[in-house]
Amino acid sequence: MIINHPLLGPRDRQEFTYLGDACLIDRPDWQAGNAMDQFYEYVYLRDDPAGEHRELWYHEHGDRSWLVVTRNTVTHEITNVELASDVARKQGRSK
Amino acid sequence: MLDLQSITPLWGETPRVDRFNGLTITEVPNRALASLALRRGREDEGRKAAEAMLGLALPAVGKHAAAGSYAASWFAQDQWLISAEIPEHELMSYQLADAVEGLASVTEQTDGWCRFDLEGACRGVFERLSGVNLAAMEPGSATRALLEHLSCVIICFETASHYAVLGPRSYAGSLHHALETAARSAL
Amino acid sequence: MRYSGLRVIREALNGQKGWKPAWRNPEPKPNYDIIVIGGGGHGLATAHYLATKYGEKSIAVVEKGWIGSGNAGRNTTIVRGDYTLPPNTRFYDHSVGLWEKMERELNFNVMHSQRGLLFVHHNDSERDDHYRKTNIMRMQGTDGEILGPEQVRKMYPSMNFDGRFPITGAYLHRRGGTARHDAVVWGYARSADRRGVDILQNCEVMGFRIEQGKVLGIETTRGFIGARKVGVSVAGNTSRVMDMAGIRTPIESHVLQAFVSEGLKPIIPGQVNYGAGHFYISQSDKGGLVMGGDLDQYNSCAQRGNLPVFESVIEAAVTLFPMLSRARLLRAWGGLQDMSMDGHAVIDETPIKGLYLNGGWCYGGFKATPAAGECFAHLLSTEQPHELAKPYRLDRFRTGYLLDEKGQGPNPNRQ
Incomplete structure (x- = not known):
């Protein structure tokens, strides 16, 4: 599997470590009224689709950046790769 | 002694x-090594200060630059691995840290x-x-x-x-x- | 029809004309009391126990392909009970006990062979960890003992003791071993069928009919089939099937690769696990070496894996048994794992009345086959959890009673 890093170009899968669904970017507000429920769903429940999946990969043996990769879990075809920092900022997260 | x-x-x-x-x-x-990471919001100033001290332009993604006694390799976004031969550069990371104080973070890697x-x-x-x-x-x-x-x-x-x-x-x-x-x- | 040595002889003299199909191929009835979705080891074991121990009379097993074509047909055949957390030890120890009685109970040869499971270690801290583990196992009534390097060498003289990570000893779990994966599916299918269970193959579930929070039946490629209770037993595809009922689960689907070599004369007497990398090997009765290692570690429903893990498994094989470097690999494939958030299963009711789930088995489903069948049957029939299944509640993730045997946190790909 080859991941086309936005800055570094195509890189072998072995340079990366997988985390999971990119929904992990949206950490709930711990002070929300229903924080308990939100955190239960955030930490433990997953969509786990057979098809397009947005997921977080860590370029551990490269530039150590985090990426949001859009990949089909049935064919393993990757259709999009973005820097996670760009995605998070677009979603209004981070400073 | x-x-x-x-x-x-x-x-x-x-x-x-x-x-x-x-x-x-x-x-x-015998190479002095330090990593240089520009701080958010002060990137341009940090880059200028580092380049002034090192006497070279910090290279773009995937590049390595060398000038005089120093060299710099692109390491990550807004990060470089700086190196120099040791004899006069044992304290390179301290000198670099002084040069970019408040604008970038320097980690001794020698x-x-x-x-x-x-x-x-x-x-x-x-x-x-x-x-x-x-x-x-x-x-x-x-x-x-x-x-x-x-x-x-x-x-x-x-x-x-x-x-x-x-x-x-x-x-x-x-x-x-x-x-x-x-x-x-x-x- | 009973299988026996006498029958083999009788049929040999009769031109083999007396053998009957081991299970029927019936048309779906309009409805059943209980439908089990999934014709794998677990689903068919569930049907067997429903029809025997729990006396249920109206049961169907619905399978999208042919029975045993999912993970039951893809696993590496290991049966073991070497766990440490008490709920796991109780459950898996019971399961091993059921395996020991299975052939007599089913009148079917499943080739269960308790040839011993060996786990080698390479340094002091691994050895200490194995001492801790086997002490815990013995305190809980199952078997586990520590061997020194010379004892290991006597059992496996062809192992490489002086490689990059020298072998300093091992733990041995004598009750562990292997079984023929297809046979357990067929054995349970035959038993369930002769007691009236309808096994409906080529019958894929496309949706659930749910009204006012209660399940009424399943929509399938062979039409709608009504049911009072439905049990989902499709580990590997749990997320997709539960999604049809609008339920999200603490499960990620991951691929686990497995490999088989050409048939060789007996050279690996037991089941061996490597301590300096994730690798395990045993030899089937056909002579092929059955090997496996790590997950590929990213979500996948492809039932095939990638080269890096393939390479590392073969690397480990040749490191541990250098003699294997000349053997040829015959087959490589992938299975689909229900990796759960704490590495252990869910055998529980769901928020939908009449809908029950048996899933999240990670890579430990095969050894659990009889016990999971018994527990799921108990749940489906009595609507109460079996004593051994009480810790495997779906809501344990909310209440905090996780079974973190490996202590890896909510990371399915590291369980």
Whole structure:
């Protein structure tokens, strides 16, 4: 599997470590009224689709950046790769 | 007062040199190393201050620049690995930290890495050890990649014939063994 | 029809004309009391226990392909009970006990062979960890003992003791071993069928009919089939099937690769696990070496894996048994794992009345086959959890009673 890093170009899968669904970017507000429920769903429940999946990969043996990769879990075809920092900022997260 | 002599990452009193059929692998100790990371919001000022002290332009993605006594390899976004030969540069990280105070973070890296320079028929060695796209590396480029399961920095001085490989110092023996084995197999 | 040595002889003299199909191929009835979705080891074991121990009379097993074509047909055949957390030890120890009685109970040869499971270690801290583990196992009534390097060498003289990571000893779990994966599916299918269970193959579930929070039946490629209770037992595809009921689960689907070599004369007497990398090997009765290692570690429904893990498994094989470097690999494939958030299963009711789930088995489903069948049957029939299944509640992730045997946190790909 080859991941086309936005800055570094195509890189072998072995340079990366997988985390999971990119929904992990949206950490709930711990002070929300229903924080308990939100955190239960955030930490433990997953969509786990057979098809397009947005997921977080860590370029551990490269530039150590985090990426949001859009990949089909049935064919393993990757259709999009973005820097996670760009995605998070677009979603209004981070400073 | 004791006169302490430093040893190389391979525990030698002198740097190791291995010759193969058309390739030389040389252990390169005695480099001051520091990582430089620009701070958010002060990137432009930090870059200017660092470049003024180092006397070179901090290179773009995947590049390596050298001028005078200093060299810089692109390490990550807004991060570089700075190096210099040791004799006058033992305190390089402190000088750099002073120069960029408040604008960037500097981490002392000297002796955290080991370095092996490969000169000669290098291609076969890298093909056996790494998935990095060697053909795409022009002189003056640097990349971080896996070499035989080890996280390394590869700097290209001359395409196909002169590279430096930096790896974690505690893996010096493993890295050297991997390079040696690949060289023997390839040449 | 009873299988026996006498029958083999009788049929040999009769031109083999007396053998009957081991299970029927019936048309779906309009409805059943209980439908089990999934014709794998677990689903068919569930049907067997429903029809025997729990006396249920109206049961169907619905399978999208042919029975045993999912993970039951893809696993590496290991049956073991070497766990440490008490709920796991109780459950898996019971399961091993059921395996020991299975052939007599089913009148079917499943080739269960308790040839011993060996786990080698390479340094002091691994050895200490194995001492701790086997002490815990013995305190809980199952078997586990530490061997020194010379004892290991006597059992496996062809192992490489002086490689990059020298072998300093091992733990041995004598009750562990292997079984023929297809046979357990067929054995349970035959038993369930002769007691009236309808096994409906080529019958894929496309949706659930749910009204006012209660399940009424399933929509399938062979039409709608009504049911009072439905049990989902499709580990590997749990997320997709539960999604049809609008339920999200603490499960990620991951691929686990497995490999088989050409048939060789007996050279690996037991089941061996490597301590310096994730690798395990045993030899099937056909002579092929059955090997496996790590997950590929990213979500996948492809039932095939990638080269890096393939390479590392073969690397480990040749490191541990250098003699294997000349053997040829015959097959490489992938199975689909229900990797759960704490590495252990869910055998529980769901928020939908009449809908029950048996899933999240990670890579430990095969050894659990009989016990999971018994527990799921108990749940489906009595609507109460079996004593052994009480810790495997779905809501344990909310209440905090996780079974973190490996202590890896909510990371399915590291369980």
